[in-house]
Amino acid sequence: MKRRRDYALRLRHRFSRRAVLVGAAQTGLFGLLLWQLRRLQILESPEYRLLSDDNRTTKRLVAPPRGTLYDRLGRTLAEDRENFRAIVVPAHCEDLAATLDSVSEIVPVSAADKDRVLRAARRQSGYFPVLVTEGLNWRQFALLSVLGPQLRGVRTDRSTYRRYTNVQGMGHVLGYVGMADKAEIGEHPIMRVPGFRTGKSGIEKGFDAALRGQAGTVNYEVDAHGRVVRELERTPGLRGKDLTLTIDQELQEFAYKRIQDLRVASVVVIDVKTGGIVVMASYPGFNPNDISFRVNPKEWRELAKNKDHPLENRALRGMYPPGSTFKVVTALAGLETGVIDPKERMHCPGGYSFGGHYFRCWKSHGTVHLHEAIKQSCDTYFYETVRRVTIDRLAVVAHKLGLGQIHDIGLAGQKPGIIPDTKWKRRTLGVRWYAGETISCGIGQGYVSTTPLQLAVATARIASGRALHPRMTVPAAGEPEPALLDIDPHHLELVRAGMVGVVNEAGGTAGRSKLTLPNVQMAGKTGTSQVISAKNRHRLKGWEGETHALFIAYAPVDEPRYAAACVVEHGGGGSRAAAPVVHDVMTEVLLRDPALQPRFVASNDDVLGGAKGQIR
């Protein structure tokens, strides 16, 4: 018994010793755990903190605000506006429908929008944010931002959209913006940013690089599945450069409205001093707001499919036979090559025979010299002139005036037009030039085709005698004046005199479009170009068979400031359809030119001189 009890006691003591040992071991192993925690949480904590931040944050690019576009007087044409939006994350809502109802008590949410959100929530993961409504005003946005936290799952968001203001007639010039397309996406990572838009046409496309700016970044907190939880910090990007255009918004609007009654027409007005394009209107046009923000596919299809092609900028892309407006070019070529003398008289019996072919004149002019030929637009005179000049020498002068070439004004999609010569014909048609083809080219028919912009440039060059280039942006200070044109100034003067006669002298083809402004006269040249030879006239019925009406002009005649060109597609005669348009537009342009104000004021004094004296 004793012995066994001893065993029991010894065993109990052994247990005590070993239990203490085990307790100590447990404490020691807990110490090991604590040591490991110390390593992780104190010694290496900064590293893990970095890793954790790396885990939970993701950097995303933010589209920078696009540069603002101004007209020459600083009126805003296009700007990025803030777009306030309400967004809901369905997974964070307790009851989506009830949440939407609460939101609609604060900001208007249409039933259709509600339906759309509910459908989207069913269709996709509840963690994808769904747009409830956008375009909120500041008050609504502020209210929702304040009340939002009480509505679980609702948040506000701000992005930008492109807004075009004073947009009448401006569509073609400004162009529009849209999502980056496939070709652009590889260019820069910012192209993938939702909401980033690139210029698709007009100025927006031509000056896209400058307007775009530089992307900013936002750090978002994301969860393990990459869902954005909240925004942490934002580095604003560099906003795009603002651009001041040479366009005058009010004049553009005036011109656009003036040609609205015509079916298809375009007007270009160029500042003769700088080459700046003041007006470039093309009708029919479009409203860029309709296709830059929330595009309506139906409207877009209508625009794209319309038979009159409202998306086309006729001023740059419309190629028309210049008709009689081209006679100023032929006249210059004749003088420059010395084949005609301004005093030389030619007889116009109402037509001209060459190579067994009879070329008609629009009437029998009798005997005319250069001045009369321009003034009355005698075809016969220029048939003979161009025969002597020959086509290649005609082309040289035409090119000097800026025809048959693309002018780099930053707008894409320009058409070069055609100024034919023997080489051109062999190159493009593969056959030699026939002398008979030269004759119709002399009056701007045949292969000759030009754009309204080119016609305006040619007019401006004739008016100023300088090789100016058209432009859309205001020139930097200190930019040299355009070089002198490589044409004898005396010859230019002779042609200008003819153009003055067209508008201001009795018998001039555009006498009815003489300016009614005091102390200011306009010079011009009418043109009526056939779209189809008289023989085949019957094949095209109605509007499409009508001749194009053209008119080029500059004013004031004594000190040219503006040159203009107008083409009315199938508008009939140039003097009847095109010259009145230019008359109205030019009047408006001149009236708004501060440099010309003294003239008008002086004439006012003349008229009111007596009255003023009486009042005094």
Next chain:
Amino acid sequence: MKASLFVEGSAQAQLKLKEKLQGLNWPFLLLITAITLVGVAALYSVAGGSLEPWASRHVVRYCFGLALLLAVALIDMRWWMRAAYPLYVVALLMLAAVLVVGVESGGATRWLGWGEFSFQPSEIMKIALVLAVARYYQWLPPSQVSWPYAVLPPLAMIGLPILLALDQPDLGTAALFGIVGGGLLFLAGVSWIYFIGAIVAVIVVLPHIWASLHDYQQERILTFIDPERDPSGSGYHILQSKIAIGSGGFGGKGFMQGTQAQLDFLPEKHTDFIFTMFSEEMGFVGAAVLLALYLLVLLFITYMALRCRSTFARLVAAGMGLCLFAYVFINVAMVTGLMPVVGVPLPLVSYGGTSMLTMLVGLGFVLNAHVNRETRIRREELGVLW
């Protein structure tokens, strides 16, 4: 007085209920309630600041478990002693049954289920193993403790459930059986020689066995021991867990501010990785406090075991303590990257019904031993098996 303490042969009367209640260790209950409350707070945070779905149920389960704990503690110790072997046999049979009709979940077959209700037999086995081994040494004459043939039965008791657990495969539970069983043998007084011998044998034999295995078998075993070898699997989890703990720093990111946990980078953050999210939000300080609470409980258990008069009570209390220790240590070592991921919950804190109830029942036995600390059991009261 001293003589009367050691009088044997006179059967002691059962304790009265009032005595039992007085004998309960109330500070101990307070301590485990505190740990549970840490768990409730952590589960509240995991749910993104919501009692649903975990925290509230955690509380309910704790209350239920507490009732169970008291019941276990207040039932007469002799009854439990008699129930020890049958309970062990039942647990062993259920463990074997898992292999045949078990429900597979997450690549391992660990569950037995009847309709809605399912549980892990290995949890019952943890308690049954402690009771059975303690029962054995209560019966074994003290003089024979280190006799070779007397060591064999408890070795078999421990070895069988280990083999069954490995077959599930459930390395964590197997390790737990090993730690608890080995610890019990050690505390029961088995000679050092056996332990040293076992260690030497493992060191000598293992390399030979290893060398004789095919490459693919080695690879399979390595991946079994260390799942981090598969970087897309749990290796990612351990890295995320270390990032979470490390980024918590000294003071933590603040309650409910743990980005790793709240943003879903942590796996199983409400169960096995709850310590990770707790120490991310509460930092080194919070983690140390929680570990200190556990250590306090463990030392309390050791103290209670030391005060027990009967071998059975001592070993039951100490064995349950070992079980608790093994749980906490394996879990924390796992989430801090000291050990391979084996899937062991953090007692009282991790969400999970079975583990919560098991742990509270286990602690109930600790208190049972404490209540019966003065109870002596005569060898003659016990048969070999009943």
